[in-house]
Amino acid sequence: MKTIDELLSEGVAGKRVLVRADLNVPLDGTTITDDGRIRAVLPTVKALAEAGARVVVASHLGRPKGAPDPAFSLAPAAARLGELLGADVAFATDTVGESAGATVAGLADGQVAVVENLRFNAGETSKDDAERGEFADRLAALADVYVGDGFGAVHRKHASVFDLPARLPHYAGYLIATEVGVLRKLTDDVRRPYVVALGGAKVSDKLAVIDALLGKAERILIGGGMAYTFLKAQGHEIGTSLLQEDQIPAVREYLERAGKNGVELVLPVDTLVAAEFPDMKTKAPANPTTVAADAIPAGHMGLDIGPETRKLYASKLADAGTVFWNGPMGVFEHPDYAEGTKAVAQALVDSPGFTVVGGGDSAAAVRTLGFDEQAFGHISTGGGASLEYLEGKTLPGLAALED
Ligand SMILES: Nc1ncnc2c1ncn2[C@@H]1O[C@H](COP(=O)(O)OP(=O)(O)OP(=O)(O)O)[C@@H](O)[C@H]1O
Ligand SMILES: O=C(O)[C@H](O)COP(=O)(O)O
Numbered sequence: 001m002k003t004i005d006e007l008l009s010e011g012v013a014g015k016r017v018l019v020r021a022d023l024n025v026p027l028d029g030t031t032i033t034d035d036g037r038i039r040a041v042l043p044t045v046k047a048l049a050e051a052g053a054r055v056v057v058a059s060h061l062g063r064p065k066g067a068p069d070p071a072f073s074l075a076p077a078a079a080r081l082g083e084l085l086g087a088d089v090a091f092a093t094d095t096v097g098e099s100a101g102a103t104v105a106g107l108a109d110g111q112v113a114v115v116e117n118l119r120f121n122a123g124e125t126s127k128d129d130a131e132r133g134e135f136a137d138r139l140a141a142l143a144d145v146y147v148g149d150g151f152g153a154v155h156r157k158h159a160s161v162f163d164l165p166a167r168l169p170h171y172a173g174y175l176i177a178t179e180v181g182v183l184r185k186l187t188d189d190v191r192r193p194y195v196v197a198l199g200g201a202k203v204s205d206k207l208a209v210i211d212a213l214l215g216k217a218e219r220i221l222i223g224g225g226m227a228y229t230f231l232k233a234q235g236h237e238i239g240t241s242l243l244q245e246d247q248i249p250a251v252r253e254y255l256e257r258a259g260k261n262g263v264e265l266v267l268p269v270d271t272l273v274a275a276e277f278p279d280m281k282t283k284a285p286a287n288p289t290t291v292a293a294d295a296i297p298a299g300h301m302g303l304d305i306g307p308e309t310r311k312l313y314a315s316k317l318a319d320a321g322t323v324f325w326n327g328p329m330g331v332f333e334h335p336d337y338a339e340g341t342k343a344v345a346q347a348l349v350d351s352p353g354f355t356v357v358g359g360g361d362s363a364a365a366v367r368t369l370g371f372d373e374q375a376f377g378h379i380s381t382g383g384g385a386s387l388e389y390l391e392g393k394t395l396p397g398l399a400a401l402e403d
Contacts, residue, residue: 001401004044004147007171013052014109018143019044019173020160020397022152022381023059023077023114026333026364028280030076033333034364037152038080040381044149044173045112046085054107056142057081057114058095058160059150066122068094078114089114095121096138104142115142124159136163149173151180152360152382154397155389161397172401175381180398182356182378183389191321191354192218197313197344199224200327200361203244205384210254210265212391219264219320221313223305223329223340227268227293230255236294239273241302266316268293270306275299278334286336304330305340317347324390326358326383332365341365349375359383 007017021041026033041057048055057078064072075091082089090113092103100115107113118124123135136159146168148154153161154176172180196217198206203226213220222230228241233251258265272288273296279286290306291297305313317323325348329340345366348355357366358380366379373379380386388395 001398002171003177004047004171004173007145007147008047008051011051012048012145015053015145016056016104016107016143017048017053017145017147018056018058018139018164018168019048019147020150020164021057021059022150022360023057023074023081024061024152024360025077026361027076032076032080034367035080035084036363036367036379037360037381038077038084040175041149041173042084044147044175045081047174048147049085049087049110049112052109054104054109055112056104056107057112058118058139059114060119060124060153061117062119064117064119066119066125068116068120072117072119074114074117081112081114085112087112092116096135096142100142118158118160125156126159132159132163135159136167139164140167143168146170147173148397148401149175150397151176151380152385154382154395155385155393157396162400165400170401176398176401179380179382179386180389183380183386185354186322186324186356186390187392193320194322195219195221195317195320197221197223197317197323197325198226198327199329200359200383201225201242202384203229203242204247206327206387207244207247207250209387209391211250214254214257214261214263216390217263219266219316220258221266221316223268223309223313223344224327226327227271227305228302230267231293231296234267237296237298238302239296239298239300241296264316266312268305268309269312270308271296271302272304272306272330272337273297273300273302277301278303278331278336280333283334286334288336304337307339310340310343313344314347317344317351320351320353322353323348323351323355324358325356326362326387328361328365332369338369342369345369345371356380356386358386
């Protein structure tokens with residue numbers, strides 16, 4: 001993989017360099033609640049701008065449906081990037097259209113622009129190679145060189161991640177180089193016991209990872225939205241909690257295999273429930289009830305692990321040689337459902353082992369709940385990406401940078 005240092009030594013002054021970043025930051029309306037992913041790409045953007053490149057930053061944000069949707073505009077992220085750089089950052093109101101063309105054409109050496117959300121274009125995420133290719137051609141027309149630095153999205157076979165690098169000279173940015181360097185440690189040289197804590201809301205993406213982890217980790221702790229599919233698979237009622245029904249047979253098989261292989265697959269013993277999802281705007285008190293994990297009342301949803309589970313998970317993390325944690329244990333954005341995530345974060349801080357936190361929301365949780373980033377071995381910007389890396393999968397966005 002050629003890195004940005006090689007590009008810089010070849011000289012980039014006057015060249016249009018497209019940086020595929022992951023600026024998929026959590027938003028409350030148009031307010032960025034955690035800018036970690038923007039900060040993470042700064043070294044790359046700064047180095048290119050200082051070397052006189054005309055920098056075009058492209059990213060996705062959220063999961064819009066292949067058409068413009070103002071709720072997912074990158075405008076707030078572009079503004080924040082400008083603040084962090086201490087420079088004006090131009091913003092194109094489309095991704096590959098007139099605005100993008102004019103914005104990029106108007107860049108002087110050393111200036112930076114952000115184009116609108118890649119996923120406002122159906123070609124970005126299309127499963128059809130030709131459709132993705134057409135969109136990649138249009139992106140390629142905006143640049144002379146490609147720098148891949150959106151680690152959080154390297155597991156996606158998307159036009160800007162996979163097809164575009166094939167069309168331009170391509171290099172890995174500083175963030176990708178750092179992330180891969182640290183995660184390699186978790187695959188090559190693991191101090192044991194290796195404990196993995198999984199939570200979050202992207203249940204369908206993450207359940208499959210357990211399949212691979214069953215052969216790698218000694219202990220897997222399950223929390224967040226995915227816990228309820230496990231409880232359901234064990235025959236418990238889960239009310240209106242998140243459920244990935246089609247995964248129940250797979251989950252039953254994981255539970256059986258864990259038993260046979262001597263892997264501890266640990267599930268919540270209690271959970272916080274409420275009749276409704278909390279109001280995330282007002283953050284009004286949600287008054288949740290704590291119930292045993294096998295006694296979730298009908299019409300109630302599980303929104304955090306309970307106090308007994310917090311203690312249990314802390315004890316399971318206490319002697320870990322290595323910890324990888326992805327996905328909040330509950331809806332941590334609401335104060336009534338933040339304790340589970342706090343307890344796991346604290347257990348990592350207290351752990352003598354090498355600790356890695358992976359995921360946009362998990363990293364945001366750690367920071368917004370007031371933990372010191374330095375207390376963790378590594379905070380990865382990629383959730384799904386780091387999990388798939390640890391699974392040993394070939395990641396499209398890394399493979400594309402290799403040849
Ligand atoms: N029980 C639950 N029910 C519903 N949502 C939940 C539950 N527990 C956690 N969440 C939500 O999960 C979200 C984070 O999940 P996600 O899988 O995206 O995490 P991540 O891996 O850190 O991020 P990413 O994969 O996007 O990098 C949070 O917004 C949180 O509110
Ligand atoms: O948040 C993430 O994990 C990355 O930004 C990728 O987003 P996605 O899961 O919507 O592809």
